[in-house]
Amino acid sequence: xxxxxxxxxxxxxxxxxxxxxPLQRFRHNGLPVVVVLLxxxxxxxxxxxxxxxxxxxxxxxxxxxxxxxxxxxxxxMTMERPLMPAPHQVAIDFYESLTEWPVDNPRNLLYHxxxxxxxxxxxxxxxxxxxxxLSILIVHSRTLDRALMPWxxxxxxxxxxxxxxxxxVILGTLGFSGVAPKAVIAMYLCxxxxxxxxxxxxxxxxxxxxxxxxxxxxSRWQSLWLLRMPAAxxxxxxxxxxxxxxxxxxxxVAELPTGAVAGLGARxxxxxxxxxxxxxxxxxVMSALLGLTLTASVALVxxxxxRNRGGVA
Amino acid sequence: xxxxxxAWLQAGASPLFWPAIVxxxxxxxxxxxxxxALEGRWAGSFTAAVFGxxxxxxxxxxxxxxxxxxxxxPAPSFVLASMAEHAPKLWxxxxxxxxxxxxxxWALGCGLGFCVAVAIDRMPFLQRGLLPVAxxxxxxxxxxxxPIAVMWFxxxxxxKAAVVVLMTFFPMLVSTLAGLKAAGKLERELMYSYAASxxxxxxxxxxxxxxxxxxxxxxxxxxxxxxGAIVAxxxxxxxxxxxxxxxxxxARMNMPLVWGAIVVAAVTGSGAYALLVALERRAAFWHPxxxxx
Numbered sequence: 001x002x003x004x005x006x007x008x009x010x011x012x013x014x015x016x017x018x019x020x021x022p023l024q025r026f027r028h029n030g031l032p033v034v035v036v037l038l039x040x041x042x043x044x045x046x047x048x049x050x051x052x053x054x055x056x057x058x059x060x061x062x063x064x065x066x067x068x069x070x071x072x073x074x075x076x077m078t079m080e081r082p083l084m085p086a087p088h089q090v091a092i093d094f095y096e097s098l099t100e101w102p103v104d105n106p107r108n109l110l111y112h113x114x115x116x117x118x119x120x121x122x123x124x125x126x127x128x129x130x131x132x133x134l135s136i137l138i139v140h141s142r143t144l145d146r147a148l149m150p151w152x153x154x155x156x157x158x159x160x161x162x163x164x165x166x167x168x169v170i171l172g173t174l175g176f177s178g179v180a181p182k183a184v185i186a187m188y189l190c191x192x193x194x195x196x197x198x199x200x201x202x203x204x205x206x207x208x209x210x211x212x213x214x215x216x217x218x219s220r221w222q223s224l225w226l227l228r229m230p231a232a233x234x235x236x237x238x239x240x241x242x243x244x245x246x247x248x249x250x251x252x253v254a255e256l257p258t259g260a261v262a263g264l265g266a267r268x269x270x271x272x273x274x275x276x277x278x279x280x281x282x283x284x285v286m287s288a289l290l291g292l293t294l295t296a297s298v299a300l301v302x303x304x305x306x307r308n309r310g311g312v313a
Numbered sequence: 314x315x316x317x318x319x320a321w322l323q324a325g326a327s328p329l330f331w332p333a334i335v336x337x338x339x340x341x342x343x344x345x346x347x348x349x350a351l352e353g354r355w356a357g358s359f360t361a362a363v364f365g366x367x368x369x370x371x372x373x374x375x376x377x378x379x380x381x382x383x384x385x386x387p388a389p390s391f392v393l394a395s396m397a398e399h400a401p402k403l404w405x406x407x408x409x410x411x412x413x414x415x416x417x418x419w420a421l422g423c424g425l426g427f428c429v430a431v432a433i434d435r436m437p438f439l440q441r442g443l444l445p446v447a448x449x450x451x452x453x454x455x456x457x458x459x460p461i462a463v464m465w466f467x468x469x470x471x472x473k474a475a476v477v478v479l480m481t482f483f484p485m486l487v488s489t490l491a492g493l494k495a496a497g498k499l500e501r502e503l504m505y506s507y508a509a510s511x512x513x514x515x516x517x518x519x520x521x522x523x524x525x526x527x528x529x530x531x532x533x534x535x536x537x538x539x540x541g542a543i544v545a546x547x548x549x550x551x552x553x554x555x556x557x558x559x560x561x562x563x564a565r566m567n568m569p570l571v572w573g574a575i576v577v578a579a580v581t582g583s584g585a586y587a588l589l590v591a592l593e594r595r596a597a598f599w600h601p602x603x604x605x606x
Binding site for chain 1: 384386445449457463465540547549555559
């Protein structure tokens with residue numbers, strides 16, 4: 001931390017960090033990330049080598065005839081069902097699943113992405129709508145605020161995801177299966193953070209602003225729409241990012257106990273049943289990509305919405 | 314026992330049942346509205362408690378009188394009875410999941426995150442590299458590594474602890490890094506003018522002012538650790554553990570015990586949170602965010 005060691009110097013250079021070329025900006029921000037990611041990749045290869053070595057010696061190489069270190073290394077990188085697949089094995093499996101099978105085939109990862117993503121998105125939309133509605137009611141009703149809010153806040157400290165099997169059983173006895181139970185689980189996981197954030201957001205306008213609306217004789221509806229809602233947006237979007245990520249976890253967990261055959265969660269589970277490690281890893285990579293895509297989409301909407309509001313974004 | 318059950322069912326069948334329920338609901342609504350209007354420090358929690366008790370009451374009465382299937386929704390008294398009956402089992406699950414996987418994984422994950430953050434405090438290059446990557450992990454369903462953890466560390470608790478370490482490490486790293494930057498410029502320059510060394514500044518100024526951030530991560534991680542351990546047990550586990558209990562008893566339609574295991578998990582989660590809040594008040598009593606309360 002240079003600025004701590006030499007605060008006086010830092011003070012003496014006002015505006016020192018303005019005007020950088022793209023290359024300088026990459027060297028400042030991008031290069032460290034690239035170095036970190038390359039280190040992770042290297043560590044992954046080392047781990048694959050170390051972890052697979054005993055298995056490779058036992059299953060692939062002929063220990064009586066002897067083997068060179070080079071042969072051992074090559075064997076660890078190309079094993080079937082290795083303990084730790086090397087990055088390129090995962091990449092090849094990932095690529096082949098996308099290109100060699102039609103999209104509606106269960107061997108194609110995109111098929112599972114569609115199944116999981118669909119229930120996540122449905123649940124996300126429903127949970128957000130429910131959270132918005134309830135937060136509006138809570139802000140306008142002292143009774144609801146006092147009776148419900150402590151429970152909703154407390155739910156943040158409780159592993160609510162553990163209720164997922166119960167939801168599956170209840171909806172199962174009611175005759176629902178497939179998308180509905182997964183969407184319901186994603187829904188209630190999205191619901192809690194959205195409600196908590198929106199109650200805080202709708203309350204964020206200061207007294208002076210609410211009083212101004214009052215002097216304009218604005219109705220409750222107008223002051224909600226014109227003042228409270230816009231003020232709550234910066235609170236809403238971080239909660240949506242949290243909610244969509246939680247909803248994805250919920251949808252994946254919901255695919256575990258039902259014996260589901262489709263979806264990223266089911267793909268992980270079948271992979272672990274049959275010891276298909278490479279399949280597990282590519283499903284893992286795919287769910288990470290799905291999570292990042294969902295969060296990035298929310299962030300994109302956030303930027304588009306908040307850009308029109310100058311000053312906040 | 315069956316006399317009691319019959320009495321409940323007769324009450325449910327009587328023509329006065331629905332009028333009585335409507336009357337009770339009106340009473341409940343009235344009592345909640347009245348308590349919500351109270352002023353005072355504990356009035357908010359009091360209303361929530363009244364509301365919760367009424368919910369439990371109607372849950373019990375409606376389930377009993379209308380003979381709702383236990384698979385669908387067990388009455389709270391069934392859940393309590395099941396918890397009492399299976400207390401040794403649930404205690405074993407608690408020790409297995411919370412005592413071993415959660416506690417050890419949480420301590421290791423938070424400790425590692427903290428140490429790495431302090432270690433790279435003087436390396437802006439590594440910070441700029443790690444911070445974006447660490448922030449992105451919050452969007453990734455990390456708990457999905459559970460099958461791999463099971464493959465590497467076996468069915469017992471170490472595999473669950475490994476998942477918990479992974480899930481708690483990044484929030485702690487990000488929060489501690491943010492906390493180390495939280496000390497004000499004025500205070501830092503004061504330390505500089507005292508010619509305080511780097512480590513002295515760290516210990517006397519920057520770590521204390523990072524405490525609220527660190528405690529926030531500890532609290533968030535407590536919940537994350539519980540979720541991680543329970544969900545990891547859904548993927549495969551030995552014959553005990555809260556997640557194992559929930560998934561196997563749900564498959565056997567023994568819903569009272571499933572609810573019982575969830576009650577244990579919920580109480581653990583809120584208890585851990587309350588404990589951390591109390592600790593924070595003692596450790597960071599001087600901080601404005603706590604002084605005001």
